Amino acid sequence: MALPIYTTPGQRVWHYCYMAFCVFVLFFLVAPLVAVIPLSFTSSPFLNFTPEMLALDPDAFSIRWYKSLFGMCADVEDVASTMCHNKWMTGAGRSLYYAVISTVLATFLGTLAALGLSNEHMPAKRAIMALMISPLIVPLIITAAGMAFFFAKINLSNTDAGIILAYTILGMPFVVITVTSTLVGFDRSLMRAGANLGGTPTYNFFKIQMPLIAPGMISGALFAFITAFDEIVIILFIGGPQQHTLPRQMWSGIRQEISPTILAAATILVLFSVLLLTTLELLRRRSERLRGITPH
Amino acid sequence: MSNNDHLVRFVDIQKSYDGESLVVKNLNLDVAKGEFLTMLGPSGSGKTTCLMMLAGFEPATHGEIYLNEQPINKVPPHKRGIGMVFQNYALFPHMTVAENLAFPLEVRHMDKSEREQRVNRALDMVQLGAFGDRRPAQLSGGQAQRVAVARSLVFDPDLVLMDEPLGALDKNLREQMQYEIKHIHENLGLTVVYVTHDQSEALTMSNRIAVFDDGIIQQCAPPEVLYEEPENAFCANFIGENNRFLGEVKEDNGDTVKVEIENHATVVAKKVNVGGVGDRSTLSLRPERVTVNPEPGSVPNIFSGLAEELIYLGDHIRTRFTVLGHDDFIVKIPNSAVHAHLKEGDTVNIGWNAEDCRALDPSD
Numbered sequence: 001m002a003l004p005i006y007t008t009p010g011q012r013v014w015h016y017c018y019m020a021f022c023v024f025v026l027f028f029l030v031a032p033l034v035a036v037i038p039l040s041f042t043s044s045p046f047l048n049f050t051p052e053m054l055a056l057d058p059d060a061f062s063i064r065w066y067k068s069l070f071g072m073c074a075d076v077e078d079v080a081s082t083m084c085h086n087k088w089m090t091g092a093g094r095s096l097y098y099a100v101i102s103t104v105l106a107t108f109l110g111t112l113a114a115l116g117l118s119n120e121h122m123p124a125k126r127a128i129m130a131l132m133i134s135p136l137i138v139p140l141i142i143t144a145a146g147m148a149f150f151f152a153k154i155n156l157s158n159t160d161a162g163i164i165l166a167y168t169i170l171g172m173p174f175v176v177i178t179v180t181s182t183l184v185g186f187d188r189s190l191m192r193a194g195a196n197l198g199g200t201p202t203y204n205f206f207k208i209q210m211p212l213i214a215p216g217m218i219s220g221a222l223f224a225f226i227t228a229f230d231e232i233v234i235i236l237f238i239g240g241p242q243q244h245t246l247p248r249q250m251w252s253g254i255r256q257e258i259s260p261t262i263l264a265a266a267t268i269l270v271l272f273s274v275l276l277l278t279t280l281e282l283l284r285r286r287s288e289r290l291r292g293i294t295p296h
Numbered sequence: 297m298s299n300n301d302h303l304v305r306f307v308d309i310q311k312s313y314d315g316e317s318l319v320v321k322n323l324n325l326d327v328a329k330g331e332f333l334t335m336l337g338p339s340g341s342g343k344t345t346c347l348m349m350l351a352g353f354e355p356a357t358h359g360e361i362y363l364n365e366q367p368i369n370k371v372p373p374h375k376r377g378i379g380m381v382f383q384n385y386a387l388f389p390h391m392t393v394a395e396n397l398a399f400p401l402e403v404r405h406m407d408k409s410e411r412e413q414r415v416n417r418a419l420d421m422v423q424l425g426a427f428g429d430r431r432p433a434q435l436s437g438g439q440a441q442r443v444a445v446a447r448s449l450v451f452d453p454d455l456v457l458m459d460e461p462l463g464a465l466d467k468n469l470r471e472q473m474q475y476e477i478k479h480i481h482e483n484l485g486l487t488v489v490y491v492t493h494d495q496s497e498a499l500t501m502s503n504r505i506a507v508f509d510d511g512i513i514q515q516c517a518p519p520e521v522l523y524e525e526p527e528n529a530f531c532a533n534f535i536g537e538n539n540r541f542l543g544e545v546k547e548d549n550g551d552t553v554k555v556e557i558e559n560h561a562t563v564v565a566k567k568v569n570v571g572g573v574g575d576r577s578t579l580s581l582r583p584e585r586v587t588v589n590p591e592p593g594s595v596p597n598i599f600s601g602l603a604e605e606l607i608y609l610g611d612h613i614r615t616r617f618t619v620l621g622h623d624d625f626i627v628k629i630p631n632s633a634v635h636a637h638l639k640e641g642d643t644v645n646i647g648w649n650a651e652d653c654r655a656l657d658p659s660d
Contacts, residue, residue, distance in 0.1 A: 192353055193386035195373040197400035198451070207399075211390045287390075 040263035065264040091249035099228035102167035110175025158240025171224025182216030309359035337508030379448035379456040387432040394428035529659035532580035565655040576658035590647035598647035
């Protein structure tokens with residue numbers, strides 16, 4: 001980006017300061033994630049870089065923490081062996097289970113809500129919208145505490161149904177927001193054209209509207225999924241011993257005994273997120289291309 | 297014409313969006329089979345609302361619409377079987393052109409070979425046979441317009457509605473599409489209800505034009521009648537150009553009236569839409585019906601005019617005169633040697649027949 005010829009020295013200095021600032025912001029965003037990855041391959045049971053690692057000694061690296069993570073304990077014989085049980089895998093399974101079901105529910109309900117809220121004859125639109133997105137605004141700890149009391153009363157504490165319900169509520173605002181914003185650009189006359197050509201309202205929704213608002217639904221679903229997958233506060237408040245999710249395992253792992261297994265888990269989660277984001281972004285671009293919009 | 301020839305009938309239709317003001321006031325209109333009827337009017341005149349009620353997208357507040365003698369107020373849009381071309385085309389952007397056209401056929405559970413056959417036939421009709429695999433975003437405005445027309449016809453509806461379909465096109469393309477749509481209408485024997493605010497479009501294409509203003513049909517007549525014999529000041533003003541004088545009726549002679557305008561000159565005019573002596577009236581006179589230097593006594597209205605401005609337009613010279621105190625009196629002088637000598641600032645006699653000067657209601 002070349003500066004225009006009329007730039008004054010002051011503006012020049014400001015411009016370079018600004019660029020440096022941006023680089024710092026990006027660095028602080030990415031550095032913790034990047035640091036985790038080599039550290040997860042350490043052969044020592046401590047969470048720091050050993051001098052051998054910095055010297056790139058091959059013996060300083062191992063995949064023992066990954067084996068521990070995946071429950072392969074045969075050659076793990078030291079202190080970490082107490083961490084070596086299937087809690088990581090079952091935790092990941094739990095998290096996936098809650099995240100998938102709550103994402104499906106949140107996407108379904110959130111899309112319906114967005115469709116209703118985008119109807120011009122809908123009364124009390126703003127109030128309902130504010131209510132729907134309140135889980136995003138209210139501090140999570142308050143939502144969690146409220147749910148803990150409420151769910152205890154209606155026997156939903158310590159149940160899978162309770163967790164799924166809570167995660168659906170957390171994920172729905174994302175879907176409502178993304179689908180609502182997609183609907184702003186949606187040409188209503190397309191639905192009229194569909195009706196005019198003989199399609200029933202339901203048929204038209206699936207044939208015309210849904211394919212066109214799919215990018216919004218996908219983005220919303222992605223946010224909902226990630227929210228549910230790495231949620232820790234609510235699970236601590238309303239989850240029982242049976243609801244042992246991956247974040248919960250990491251949480252108890254880091255409190256009970258600091259083991260690089262956590263780093264291995266974190267690395268896999270980072271890779272998983274990158275993969276998920278990339279796939280969905282590609283999907284979203286594809287569907288935007290189908291709408292005849294080129295992504296910028 | 298008996299009722300059986302009517303495809304569409306609006307009976308006492310009223311429409312209000314807010315429950316207070318009427319957008320359409322007591323509309324009665326019949327559309328004959330095979331007719332090309334245009335609803336023409338300024339924006340907010342209620343013409344599009346009428347079309348939306350016919351398509352089923354807006355319910356009528358009062359009255360009944362009949363299609364093929366069947367009341368259709370309670371029939372949802374997807375069961376009406378009416379074709380429609382939308383203002384912005386409303387092509388489905390995620391489908392190819394062929395898929396767009398196949399949509400109404402799929403809904404009707406037509407089998408694949410028949411579907412393809414009809415889609416191809418419709419595309420050929422609008423000269424887009426090779427465009428079936430394109431997406432709407434890859435089409436030019438004119439092509440998208442043709443696809444929209446083809447889609448509205450592909451399922452063989454008896455009635456096709458068009459809501460300002462040419463508004464987004466440039467002038468040349470618009471004129472070309474006017475002829476194409478007109479030819480399709482004639483070849484297929486369709487009934488078309490067409491909405492536009494463009495009077496030349498209406499004059500070019502229609503069998504009959506319903507002029508809307510303020511939720512009321514001001515006049516519904518074939519183009520030539522509407523132009524030659526407007527029934528009120530609104531129509532005279534909205535269709536084509538006209539010179540207007542406002543005055544008071546001084547003498548009523550049955551077929552003609554004498555109207556005194558502001559500066560006490562008296563004009564003889566044809567009595568069309570005016571009460572008796574003492575009523576106010578708008579006189580309407582087409583610019584091409586005015587003669588420059590008429591033979592004395594050949595026409596009843598002869599006044600002197602000062603030529604203010606001459607614009608050379610090839611086939612005619614558009615001249616602005618000051619006549620009877622109005623400085624916006626337009627005369628279209630045919631380009632013939634006779635009048636070639638007229639210059640700006642000249643004072644000449646201009647005149648017109650009583651027959652061509654229509655005494656109408658005193659609008660605004």
